[in-house]
Amino acid sequence: MIIIYGSSPLDEKKVDESYEEEYECTKQLGFEVGLINLEDLMVNQRPDLATKRLRNAPEPEDVLYRGWMLKPQEYARLYEALALKDLYLINTPEQYKHCYYLPESYEKIKGHTPRSVWVPMSEVKDSPDAIQTAVSQFGEQPIIVKDYVKSRKHEWKEACFIPSAVDDEHVRQVVHNFITLQGEDLNEGLVFREFVPLEFLSYHDQSGMPLSREMRVFILDGKPVYISNYWDEGQDAAFMEGLGSFMEIARTIESRFFTMDFAKQEGGSWIILELGDGQVAGLPDYADPLRFYEHLKRAFG
Ligand SMILES: Nc1ncnc2c1ncn2[C@@H]1O[C@H](COP(=O)(O)OP(=O)(O)O)[C@@H](O)[C@H]1O
Numbered sequence: 001m002i003i004i005y006g007s008s009p010l011d012e013k014k015v016d017e018s019y020e021e022e023y024e025c026t027k028q029l030g031f032e033v034g035l036i037n038l039e040d041l042m043v044n045q046r047p048d049l050a051t052k053r054l055r056n057a058p059e060p061e062d063v064l065y066r067g068w069m070l071k072p073q074e075y076a077r078l079y080e081a082l083a084l085k086d087l088y089l090i091n092t093p094e095q096y097k098h099c100y101y102l103p104e105s106y107e108k109i110k111g112h113t114p115r116s117v118w119v120p121m122s123e124v125k126d127s128p129d130a131i132q133t134a135v136s137q138f139g140e141q142p143i144i145v146k147d148y149v150k151s152r153k154h155e156w157k158e159a160c161f162i163p164s165a166v167d168d169e170h171v172r173q174v175v176h177n178f179i180t181l182q183g184e185d186l187n188e189g190l191v192f193r194e195f196v197p198l199e200f201l202s203y204h205d206q207s208g209m210p211l212s213r214e215m216r217v218f219i220l221d222g223k224p225v226y227i228s229n230y231w232d233e234g235q236d237a238a239f240m241e242g243l244g245s246f247m248e249i250a251r252t253i254e255s256r257f258f259t260m261d262f263a264k265q266e267g268g269s270w271i272i273l274e275l276g277d278g279q280v281a282g283l284p285d286y287a288d289p290l291r292f293y294e295h296l297k298r299a300f301g
């Protein structure tokens, strides 16, 4: 198992400073590490150059990437360039996309996650009523808007939360703000989700968004390998007790390594918030990177 990271934009021989701590942990634990050049991959579209610092494997070998989110097409290019060296990313491009785009895995988590509908950007542009039709299914309920991958949660009132789905003007305004702020980074289309009241923790220091009782679970080959609170410190014993009941769903997810994010409903049970590819999902602020990699190491044997 080789763990690869993006190199620093300033020096190809160094790791991107945002991942320095993780990189040091992997080295400390005796993992083989490698660096790829993300500018060559994403901007110059030269996956061959992006992976030039990695050796050819004598026989097929697993690789795990930890780093910035890649668009499915970029991931596929990376996958192919590495495969030429007999290096195989832990998730195929199909598996990556399965957890990366919410619509891809929605059927698997439906009923355990807020009700969601989506509109591809091509439809948003072609049909002026597409958004209204989509959100009409929520009646007067509050909803949130995001794209197939990300929300603008830190611009909660301006570009994420919509207090009533029937308030056309408000829907239009928040969606407009979301599309404008996402700009070039908008992923594929809009997702509208029923807003579910969550157990409140506090407000975010900088952005003022409401923080709720949320957990991130990394799942490897159908088993939880690392569990962390998302916004706060400590252990959540009640969550740990309930996690088992979600593992049946987790085992249906078409990915070797992914995250499942959970939130506690106000006065209710835990729900799944979203999935992510485990390679590009960040470690929550209070997570312990060394323990994360220790658990991976043990799981890989
Ligand atoms: N349907 C929902 N109901 C209530 N709160 C939500 C809902 N969806 C998201 N949130 C809140 O917004 C935050 C960001 O949403 P999320 O889907 O995780 O987007 P991102 O991919 O940007 O992290 C969540 O951590 C949660 O606090």
Ligand SMILES: [Mg+2]
Binding pocket: 261, 274
């Ligand atoms: Mg999230």
